[in-house]
Amino acid sequence: MALLFRTHLRLAKTSIKENRTRSFLTCLGIAIGIASIILILSLTGSISRLISEEISDVGADLIVVRPSTNKDTVTNLVEELTSSSDYSKSNLDVADIASIAKIEDVDAVAPVAISSNTVTDDDNTVASATILGTTTDFISINPLTLRYGAFITDKNKENSIVVGHLLSLLLFNTSNPVGRTLTFHGQRFIVVGVLEEVEDTINFNNVDFNNALIIDIDVLSTLMSSIQIQQINVKVSATSALETVSNSIREVLTTNHSGDTNFSVAYGEAITHPAGSLLSIISGMLSVVAGVSLVVGGIGVMNIMLVSVAERTHEIGIRKAVGASSQNILMQFMLESLILSILGGLLGIVLGYIMAFLVSIITPFTPYISLEIIAITLSTSIAVGILFGTYPAIKAATKNPIDSLKHYR
Amino acid sequence: MNDTIIELKGLTKRYGYGDTESFALKDFDLTIKRGEFIMIMGPSGCGKTTLLNIIGLLDRATSGEYTLNGKNVASISSARQARLRAKKIGFIFQNFNLIEDLSILENVALPLVYVNRPRTVRLKNASQALERFHLQEREYYLPGQLSGGQQQRVAIARAIVSDPEIILADEPTGNLDSHASNIVMEELKAIHEEGNTIIMVTHNPALTVYATRVINMLDGHIDTDVKTVADQNLPQPIDVKIKKRSKRTKSSKTNKSNKRRKH
Numbered sequence: 001m002a003l004l005f006r007t008h009l010r011l012a013k014t015s016i017k018e019n020r021t022r023s024f025l026t027c028l029g030i031a032i033g034i035a036s037i038i039l040i041l042s043l044t045g046s047i048s049r050l051i052s053e054e055i056s057d058v059g060a061d062l063i064v065v066r067p068s069t070n071k072d073t074v075t076n077l078v079e080e081l082t083s084s085s086d087y088s089k090s091n092l093d094v095a096d097i098a099s100i101a102k103i104e105d106v107d108a109v110a111p112v113a114i115s116s117n118t119v120t121d122d123d124n125t126v127a128s129a130t131i132l133g134t135t136t137d138f139i140s141i142n143p144l145t146l147r148y149g150a151f152i153t154d155k156n157k158e159n160s161i162v163v164g165h166l167l168s169l170l171l172f173n174t175s176n177p178v179g180r181t182l183t184f185h186g187q188r189f190i191v192v193g194v195l196e197e198v199e200d201t202i203n204f205n206n207v208d209f210n211n212a213l214i215i216d217i218d219v220l221s222t223l224m225s226s227i228q229i230q231q232i233n234v235k236v237s238a239t240s241a242l243e244t245v246s247n248s249i250r251e252v253l254t255t256n257h258s259g260d261t262n263f264s265v266a267y268g269e270a271i272t273h274p275a276g277s278l279l280s281i282i283s284g285m286l287s288v289v290a291g292v293s294l295v296v297g298g299i300g301v302m303n304i305m306l307v308s309v310a311e312r313t314h315e316i317g318i319r320k321a322v323g324a325s326s327q328n329i330l331m332q333f334m335l336e337s338l339i340l341s342i343l344g345g346l347l348g349i350v351l352g353y354i355m356a357f358l359v360s361i362i363t364p365f366t367p368y369i370s371l372e373i374i375a376i377t378l379s380t381s382i383a384v385g386i387l388f389g390t391y392p393a394i395k396a397a398t399k400n401p402i403d404s405l406k407h408y409r
Numbered sequence: 410m411n412d413t414i415i416e417l418k419g420l421t422k423r424y425g426y427g428d429t430e431s432f433a434l435k436d437f438d439l440t441i442k443r444g445e446f447i448m449i450m451g452p453s454g455c456g457k458t459t460l461l462n463i464i465g466l467l468d469r470a471t472s473g474e475y476t477l478n479g480k481n482v483a484s485i486s487s488a489r490q491a492r493l494r495a496k497k498i499g500f501i502f503q504n505f506n507l508i509e510d511l512s513i514l515e516n517v518a519l520p521l522v523y524v525n526r527p528r529t530v531r532l533k534n535a536s537q538a539l540e541r542f543h544l545q546e547r548e549y550y551l552p553g554q555l556s557g558g559q560q561q562r563v564a565i566a567r568a569i570v571s572d573p574e575i576i577l578a579d580e581p582t583g584n585l586d587s588h589a590s591n592i593v594m595e596e597l598k599a600i601h602e603e604g605n606t607i608i609m610v611t612h613n614p615a616l617t618v619y620a621t622r623v624i625n626m627l628d629g630h631i632d633t634d635v636k637t638v639a640d641q642n643l644p645q646p647i648d649v650k651i652k653k654r655s656k657r658t659k660s661s662k663t664n665k666s667n668k669r670r671k672h
Contacts, residue, residue: 003525003526003527003528004522004523004525006528007522007528014510018510314506315508315510317506318506318507318508318519319508319519319523320467320491320494321465321467321494321500321506322494322495322500322519322520322523322567323491323492323494323495323496323520323523323524323571324491324495324522324523325487325488325491325492325523326487326488326491327488328491328523401467402462402467402468405502405506
């Protein structure tokens with residue numbers, strides 16, 4: 001059996017080599033499908049890896065509360081996609097923060113409320129800068145470091161502000177504007193601190209800290225008519241308390257919201273998932289496209305194998321006459337389509353990573369290479385080979401030897 | 410040497426149904442003994458090739474019994490039949506039927522692929538078979554680069570490479586000129602003298618001198634069945650008989666394989 005397998009492997013190699021262009025084009029069909037799957041998996045993988053790395057930096061003692069209308073329903077996702085506002089409407093309010101802070105074992109609570117407004121200093125104006133409203137606990141939960149100055153404290157939170165690195169350059173033309181003032185919404189603030197430049201702009205807060213201002217949430221809520229709390233980060237005293245605290249949060253918020261469970265409470269790995277609800281829609285859609293192109297590639301394999309079987313009818317007749325059984329012929333053609341699809345798969349993996357690296361040049365993603373992804377895509381291409389190689393192989397195997405012998409090219 | 414190798418009883422092969430019904434073989438009985446060289450003659454469409462295909466396990470009779478080496482063929486699975494084709498039966502065709510993409514050597518080695526011989530053994534045996542037909546210098550040629558006579562000798566080498574018991578030849582000289590025909594027939598004669606059973610279909614009455622038995626077919630049944638002078642069991646001119654006998658003893662079936670290796 002093993003000997004026959006080797007013989008068939010060599011036969012398939014010869015046949016693929018002889019029809020080099022044809023085989024290459026067939027492989028390319030598979031490769032494009034596999035490459036798009038690789039691209040999607042490596043990019044989404046890189047995002048969730050970034051976020052989970054950050055969470056491990058933050059510590060395992062983090063709970064994130066996020067608003068959600070109706071978790072994971074299609075209409076919700078579509079709404080989110082089609083809504084014109086930059087930030088989705090939140091069901092969380094300032095009262096919730098206070099409620100959560102009262103729960104036992106909760107060390108720190110930091111909301112993330114996002115707004116945007118025009119910011120001016122004496123010389124420069126930045127239109128629509130991101131303004132992050134939070135509490136003084138924020139710095140103890142998030143792994144942010146300050147380049148200059150200090151974070152907002154309870155004493156100075158009325159008129160203090162922390163500036164992101166790039167925004168500081170834009171507004172003040174210096175990286176150290178501590179002590180200078182800026183104005184937005186008619187109120188003057190003193191810069192008390194500047195954030196260290198953040199390299200990865202993707203994080204579980206969904207905030208680009210390089211271009212953000214950080215002020216106290218109470219100040220923000222007095223300035224703006226309504227604020228949207230995008231999420232509430234909760235730090236617990238011990239990881240063992242994660243489950244009980246998150247249950248308590250659920251209870252408290254359900255009472256606050258008069259029975260509605262229009263929020264989600266997550267800790268550990270689960271934090272990364274909602275971060276990309278939009279991302280997951282996009283990657284889902286891309287996966288469908290990739291799947292379709294893979295099916296097209298598979299049909300290409302089937303097509304070429306059918307041509308190959310027709311071309312080699314005479315050969316099949318000869319092989320049967322000298323002693324090949326139907327199973328032998330089946331195996332020969334099956335192996336050939338398998339090799340085509342595996343070659344396509346390998347080519348696709350290489351192509352996919354080249355594409356991922358190209359994308360990483362213009363975006364903050366770093367391509368995520370894992371054996372898991374390679375295993376998934378390779379087994380997908382093997383499955384395609386088997387799926388689309390079976391029919392031509394059966395067709396070859398069931399050919400009548402006498403008729404086949406009469407058949408000429 | 411007198412045991413029966415092939416026994417056909419009431420063999421019928423029907424094509425089509427109703428008004429288009431026709432019989433390639435009709436109630437066909439034939440017993441073939443080991444070591445016979447049978448020539449089957451007859452007009453086109455009398456069922457010669459069908460008979461050969463059925464004997465060669467490429468085709469199945471509509472009804473009737475075919476016993477090969479004492480075993481009823483109907484009871485053998487198709488996979489085992491394929492194995493039998495590879496081991497016990499060698500085919501030679503009018504149009505050679507070599508695979509154009511494979512070298513001469515690989516073509517000859519083809520039957521050994523399906524009896525699971527390692528590649529080195531296959532190529533060695535094939536090379537020895539080719540040497541016997543003086544084609545060893547053309548081992549790496551493609552079939553298209555050889556003359557018809559050479560191609561047919563390659564096909565004969567392929568037919569004998571796995572030491573089969575039965576050689577089936579369907580008009581092996583049909584596409585060849587008389588010179589090439591003679592060479593091919595001499596090779597077949599030599600193979601027969603090593604103890605092989607040969608069943609050959611031909612249109613050429615001149616070739617019957619090589620046969621031990623000539624069967625004339627007509628409309629799917631045997632018209633005449635005569636043993637020729639080449640058959641040693643018939644009374645024949647003394648000198649011929651002695652000549653044949655001496656040759657036979659030299660190359661009996663027992664040292665057949667040794668002889669082939671030596672070549």
